[in-house]
Amino acid sequence: MTNTSAGPSSPASLATSLLESRSQADWDAKRNDPINIQLGDLDGYYHHHFAVTGFNRGILETQGDELEALILKEMHRLENEQVSIILDAMGDVSPEASVMDAGSGRGGTSYMIGNRFGCHVHGVNFCEHHVEFARDVGRERGWDERVRFHLANMIATPFDGQSMDFVVSNETTMYVELHEAFREFARVLRPGGRYIGVTWCANDQVAWKSPVIETINSHYVCEIHPRAVYFKALADNGLVPLKVANLTADTIPYWELRSHSRLATGIEKAFLEAHSTNALNYIVFVAERAPKG
Template sequence: MTPEPTRVPDAVRNDYEHRLNSHWEAKQADDINLLLGEMDGLYHHHYAVGDFDRTVLTAPPERRQQLILREMHRMESEQVALILDSLGEPPAGARLLDAGSGRGGTSFMVHDRFGCSVDGVNFCEHHLAFSRELATRRGCADRVRFHYANMAATPFADESFQYVVTNETTMYVDLFETFAEFARILAPGGRYVLVTWCENDAATAAGTSPEVKTIDSHYVCRIHPRSTYFRALAASGLVPSAVHDLTTEAIPYWELRRHCDLSTGVETPFLDGYRGNRLNYLVIVAEKALTRDQAAA
């Protein structure tokens, strides 16, 4: 089988995507994440859930910041278990798409646990250069590949994946378009696992949360209402089988991050949004629905 192209020239398609692409390319010297990545060779573009080691906050001043960074990185690495545990047991022969793969942290951890083939898609050049180099260093470049492409319009053939994952990336795309694309490339019965933060439109009218507006401005993202996820999944024939609300569990990470010297100011809106239940942190597992012919086969 001929491999799909690793670059799609028109991956950045409109004004918003050009602004987003410029935002990420400008973060090439993102010191906090580069420091975290140096600890074990993995780099994460997502946050975390669960409590942290409170002793880092009372460590000697000369060591405190290093320990805070290490603790944040530990939490971010452990967050990937939200996806790993939700995938079930993918066979080594399975193929998985990591949509919005960043510098590859989730992709490598998926491959390390299951041995399956992973394709990451991203349209940030320096993220791709980092992840491809790391794949070579880890000796898995033939099984973990990264493509310059748009996660909402990938270069892959119909039904060519058994699994798709998104780790805090869906706030950058149109959900209806993107979930339809995932349904197209998923084989019948294939599984999609997503981790995301979203506006809780059961608690506040969509688009009115001040925290959402601040976070959107900070990250050049477009946080979706919670209900939109389920409408878009249904419209694409992706049937939720599990939904986990981890909003409360998402709070400690931001409590720790606000003590970091490299905090950016976005910590307060995340904390206020989660504590006020205007912002939710969800894990959703869904399967591609079978057609009648497929079910009868």
């Protein structure tokens, strides 16, 4: 198991707004995340995102410790399959391609991209102990030849303009100001490069700023953006949608399964209500960086 003991104190803030400052402080304080770390211990892919598609409901007929072990294994399978949404949307990827993972957490998505395509992956995260954790995983498993992690804010990265073939964000854009993030993604993408984003966003046609949305915002110290703001931010920054998928109904089984785990955090009921009422959508965006005019 990767070392999760407390490390040095938090670095100087990389935040540029109150939202980012609060989010960074919250992540800096989360050094022991059982629902993320225990699942990642199964295979080295440590995730900080949710999942879609159904699960094997037969496992709920078991009892005791065996039930919990089966639930965690099944949840992690769903998490890994969720990353396949991003991998499949990337299409054909050259080993020489460069990918930025915006908000890379403990490295699960970055390593799955690197291991699938053998390309150069640059994870960006403003949480120092997450970056250290991800680097440790790579060294332990021999995955670090082409996957690197950078302590940086996704809206102000250290990369040159037009240096990336792909940018991905896996449930991370709710921690930053959206237009600033998409401006930076467009800056680092080469013309014709692809952005793939998976996110939970508010359905502003149903219930913007509803109590259940605010419950989730408070729990995760984030700001769930309206769905329409995503489309505007894409357009304003020259990111042309190629595909948009609404997977709201498909994410409900994940929350049902998670509700049965001993590691449930209490937020499961809010997500089930938000998704089942269509107040909260689970959306995948695939967009192309338009050539500069």
